[in-house]
Amino acid sequence: MVLSWPPFVRLGLDAEQYHLRKLASLLPLAAAAGYCFGAEYPARLAVMAAAAVVLRLALARSGEARTGWAQALYEAALLSLLAPRALPWHMAWVCPALSLSLRWLLGGREGLAPVNAPAAVLAGLLVFFGKGADILSGWPAPAWFGPAADQFFLSGALPAGVSVLAVAVLLRRLYKYRLVAAFMAPALFLSGLQVYTSGEWGAVAAQQLTALNGLLVAAAFLAADESSTPRAGWAQSVQGLAAAAVFILFARQGQLHQAVVWSAFIPSLASPWLDAAAAYRKPLPLFREGAGARG
Numbered sequence: 227m228v229l230s231w232p233p234f235v236r237l238g239l240d241a242e243q244y245h246l247r248k249l250a251s252l253l254p255l256a257a258a259a260g261y262c263f264g265a266e267y268p269a270r271l272a273v274m275a276a277a278a279v280v281l282r283l284a285l286a287r288s289g290e291a292r293t294g295w296a297q298a299l300y301e302a303a304l305l306s307l308l309a310p311r312a313l314p315w316h317m318a319w320v321c322p323a324l325s326l327s328l329r330w331l332l333g334g335r336e337g338l339a340p341v342n343a344p345a346a347v348l349a350g351l352l353v354f355f356g357k358g359a360d361i362l363s364g365w366p367a368p369a370w371f372g373p374a375a376d377q378f379f380l381s382g383a384l385p386a387g388v389s390v391l392a393v394a395v396l397l398r399r400l401y402k403y404r405l406v407a408a409f410m411a412p413a414l415f416l417s418g419l420q421v422y423t424s425g426e427w428g429a430v431a432a433q434q435l436t437a438l439n440g441l442l443v444a445a446a447f448l449a450a451d452e453s454s455t456p457r458a459g460w461a462q463s464v465q466g467l468a469a470a471a472v473f474i475l476f477a478r479q480g481q482l483h484q485a486v487v488w489s490a491f492i493p494s495l496a497s498p499w500l501d502a503a504a505a506y507r508k509p510l511p512l513f514r515e516g517a518g519a520r521g
Contacts, residue, residue, distance in 0.1 A: 249300040256303055267306070269315040274302040277319035281326050301325055305344055308447070308486065312355040321347055342454035345447065345490035352487055404459050406445050408466025409489075413441050413474060440482040444473055447490045454494045458504035465500065468493040 260268045278298040305321040313320075329343045417438070448469055456462055469489040476485035 246296040249296050249303065252300060252303050256307070266315055270309065270313075270318040271303065271306040273315060273318040274306050274309075274322050275299055278302040278322040278326065281323055285326070285330060298322065298326060301344055304447075305347065308344075308348055308443075308483075310348075310351050310355050310483075313351060321351070324350070342448075342490050342494040345454075345487055345494060348487045349491040352484055402448070402455055402462060405448055405455060405462040405466040405469075408463040409448060409470045409473070410441065410445055412467070412470040413477075416474065417441075440477070440486055441473070444469075444486040444489050447486055454497055456497050456500040456504065458500065461497075461500035461504055465493045465496065468496070 256271060260271070278301065279295075282295060282298045302322040305325065306318070309318065309321055324347045325343045328346060448466070456465055469492075472492050473485045473489035476482070476488060
């Protein structure tokens with residue numbers, strides 16, 4: 227049987243350059259989070275980054291490293307932005323340690339996409355902490371954001387979601403555009419329908435901005451892990467629609483943090499079966515040949 231490869235974007239970069247650009251683009255958002263959240267966030271980010279470096283060094287020395295340095299640091303920065311506030315900063319090392327370990331355990335299974343590793347770790351933390359896992363309340367925000375600032379996702383403004391979406395999608399030159407489009411279309415349609423039926427076309431309420439920002443962050447989170455997406459175009463669309471359904475179910479209950487994490491994790495469980503249904507047996511190289519992540 228002749229296999230037709232999906233339209234993966236060839237970036238013209240090696241893996242290390244690619245992840246370095248992702249990491250550099252995430253630093254301004256991390257700096258803004260540190261300004262908004264106080265000293266707790268920089269401490270959490272530092273602990274996660276140190277844990278990622280130590281574990282990556284151990285894997286490299288054992289010859290089992292499947293994750294590059296820049297990718298490990300990028301993943302730690304992403305986890306620091308979405309980790310539950312109930313997780314103490316001195317225990318934040320658990321997140322990158324579990325994520326890199328999960329990627330190491332599943333990384334050798336060529337031809338079958340594993341689950342989204344960062345989403346799997348965050349989903350476990352949500353279950354462990356329960357109600358204390360929500361980051362939508364209690365985060366301090368600058369006074370100039372207004373009295374409703376604490377209700378907003380992350381930094382209290384839409385640029386947070388826009389920035390993360392730009393990191394995960396635009397740096398890939400719209401890689402996974404089918405997945406992101408299939409995910410955002412139903413949620414945006416329902417949001418527009420709600421505004422239309424209510425007749426509120428004037429000032430946008432804080433809750434609506436919160437939902438839109440959470441939607442953008444969730445779309446970016448879906449594209450954060452290259453290894454967890456089906457390779458066939460139709461399979462990416464199916465996964466995107468499934469993620470949208472999960473996001474809407476949680477968002478209707480007012481659980482935006484849970485919506486972001488579970489919409490990335492639950493559909494990723496079906497990736498191996500979607501790959502098998504599409505008869506893909508080996509990955510198409512995203513980077514130029516002979517330029518993998520260096521250990």
